[in-house]
Amino acid sequence: MDGPVLRQLRVNGRAYEPPADPRVSLLDFLRDHLRLTGTKNACDQGACGTCTVLADGQRVYACLLLAVQCEGMDIVTVEGLAEDELGARVQDAFVRYDAMQCGYCTPGQICSVVGLLAEWRDGVPSAATPDLTAPLDRLTDAELGERMAGNLCRCGAYHHIAAAIREVAGT
CATH class of the missing domain: 1.10.150.120 ([2Fe-2S]-binding domain)
Incomplete structure (x- = not known):
């Protein structure tokens, strides 16, 4: 029997367990759970780019992604x-x-x-x-x-x- 699947989200080179609540946005995960407050929240609907981070090197709006969608990705913030x-x-x-x-x-x-x-x-x-x-x-x-x-x-x-x-x- 295999062991439990380890869920992982990499942020700025460090591994974190994604939030248990699948409704938490990547933006809220970064700011509220990891206290990486460089990523800002302005519109919360992907219209301004204030929350832009890199996911596997690609620009993404953190307010439009759920943290659980980013499992296995390398997220890089301004920090x-x-x-x-x-x-x-x-x-x-x-x-x-x-x-x-x-x-x-x-x-x-x-x-x-x-x-x-x-x-x-x-x-x-x-x-x-x-x-x-x-x-x-x-x-x-x-x-x-x-x-x-x-x-x-x-x-x-x-x-x-x-x-x-x-x-x-x-x-």
């Missing part, structure tokens, strides 16, 4: 990105370019930028990519706008955010 070379570079660029004003959306923006840069470097096109056969050698205004469209900034720091992204991307 985990502080230990990541690319994440630290993005955070430093945000500071240098004053890419945050109130700062509330910044953790989600930073997670989204890390995901965006991985997609871009892997050659994943966006809806704004004009030629799907050409290499993605430059992040144009259209590409940046399309790729960051899921993250809103109520303060309007978009030009500063774009400058920070361009510095890290080297374009």
Whole structure:
């Protein structure tokens, strides 16, 4: 007879048992159960991107996922990105370019930028990519706008955010 199945959710490189209640969102699990409060709650309906985290390297809205859906995945929050070379570079660029004003959306923006840069470097096109056969050698205004469209900034720091992204991307 086999033993019990161990349920596991990895967050920032550490293993955790998912909540017993299957209705707990990933956002609530991160904030309320793990006390990782960098991930913010603004709309609770996937409309603003404030709760963006990385799940197996892909950008996701933590408010739209149940924690139990993330079993077996590697979840990275803004706190985990502080230990990541690319994440630290993005955070430093945000500071240098004053890419945050109130700062509330910044953790989600930073997670989204890390995901965006991985997609871009892997050659994943966006809806704004004009030629799907050409290499993605430059992040144009259209590409940046399309790729960051899921993250809103109520303060309007978009030009500063774009400058920070361009510095890290080297374009």
